[in-house]
Amino acid sequence: MPRLTIWMFAVGLVSCLGTSPDNDDDDDDNWGDESNGGGANGGGANGGGSADCNVEGVSPLYPEADGAEFYYRGHVQFVFDGIDEEATLSVTNGAGSAVNGTTSWAENTLSFAPSTPLANSTQYTATLNHCAGESTIGFMTGALGGAIEDGVDLTGKTYVVELDGARFVKPAGVGGLLMGLLEQNILLGVTDVTDTEIKMMGAISETDTIEQDRCEPSINFPEAADFTAAPFFSVGPEDTTLSAAGYDIVINNLIIAGDFASDGSYIGGAILSGLLDARDLVDALVGGGLLEDDDPNAVCDLIATFGVACGECPDGENYCLEIYVDQITAEIDDQTLVAQDECDPAACAYGCD
Numbered sequence: 001m002p003r004l005t006i007w008m009f010a011v012g013l014v015s016c017l018g019t020s021p022d023n024d025d026d027d028d029d030n031w032g033d034e035s036n037g038g039g040a041n042g043g044g045a046n047g048g049g050s051a052d053c054n055v056e057g058v059s060p061l062y063p064e065a066d067g068a069e070f071y072y073r074g075h076v077q078f079v080f081d082g083i084d085e086e087a088t089l090s091v092t093n094g095a096g097s098a099v100n101g102t103t104s105w106a107e108n109t110l111s112f113a114p115s116t117p118l119a120n121s122t123q124y125t126a127t128l129n130h131c132a133g134e135s136t137i138g139f140m141t142g143a144l145g146g147a148i149e150d151g152v153d154l155t156g157k158t159y160v161v162e163l164d165g166a167r168f169v170k171p172a173g174v175g176g177l178l179m180g181l182l183e184q185n186i187l188l189g190v191t192d193v194t195d196t197e198i199k200m201m202g203a204i205s206e207t208d209t210i211e212q213d214r215c216e217p218s219i220n221f222p223e224a225a226d227f228t229a230a231p232f233f234s235v236g237p238e239d240t241t242l243s244a245a246g247y248d249i250v251i252n253n254l255i256i257a258g259d260f261a262s263d264g265s266y267i268g269g270a271i272l273s274g275l276l277d278a279r280d281l282v283d284a285l286v287g288g289g290l291l292e293d294d295d296p297n298a299v300c301d302l303i304a305t306f307g308v309a310c311g312e313c314p315d316g317e318n319y320c321l322e323i324y325v326d327q328i329t330a331e332i333d334d335q336t337l338v339a340q341d342e343c344d345p346a347a348c349a350y351g352c353d
Helices: 009-016 278-287 294-306
Strands: 003-006 056-062 076-081 088-093 101-106 107-115 123-130 132-139 158-162 167-170 186-191 199-205 234-244 247-260 266-277 319-331
Touching: 076 088, 076 123, 076 132, 088 101, 088 107, 158 266, 199 234, 247 319, 266 278, 278 294
Parallel strands: 003 234
Antiparallel strands: 056 076, 076 107, 088 123, 101 107, 123 132, 158 186, 158 319, 167 319, 186 199, 234 247, 247 266, 266 319
């Protein structure tokens, strides 16, 4: 399995101890069941409303401002200062027709999830009614979601998954620490595509470059993915391995999903999800002098200071943390990925030892 190097994930966690958890990104975002990107614009009402209203204000989360571009598979979201459980959120298209969907709360964020993806390159309006007033926001869906152009062949194309501009939603409060700690890129390549299926593989780049690290195995997604909703795809789940302070850490059930641009030049609206096992973090934390107790429960206790609880792992033990990253873009690159099950001594720059 490939190795994605993260420079001292554990240090990042401990460095935030003693500070208040940052819940700005703690939206229950996900693809399909949860949203890929956040909220709405500022039109929130402040004050007013009924005497027993505890809403001090409402802020936009996705889209971020009136008229901003919106990902067609995203969820409209408003962030409340306070909660009004009777609040309603609806979306209409340019003709004024209602969009079918459901609303849900995740802590202080109210989301509207369309029942089916919105049309791309189309105008919509979101209307929020709550005890302190009304908020509206107009937005235009982007070009993503349009059919792949005639003559565009995705086979053999390689994309560099860029996490610098992505949002680390989970683990809530600490997931964002990963943003600046990654030293390698995930590479995603198309090996075969038909009208109904797409076959992809992954790889890890060399440190501080986007070239495939031939010292590490490639990521094998053994099953062809359903491509009937093209240009949308979802590959995985597949286990892969990262390294923190020299210790191997497995990401279980890695899934990558997104949309190809109509000309195949990039992937947008992408998400990355998986499970991180606290048992894999123990050695890194103890070896770095950051924990004294050689016990995965101590890792979970550490994470709990951010209000995040360890959950169930594939083996049934409660030591896993859900990783969820959205708002990812992957730009095309001219290299062709090489499938390999282990280090290639003829191509490895620093030796297979």
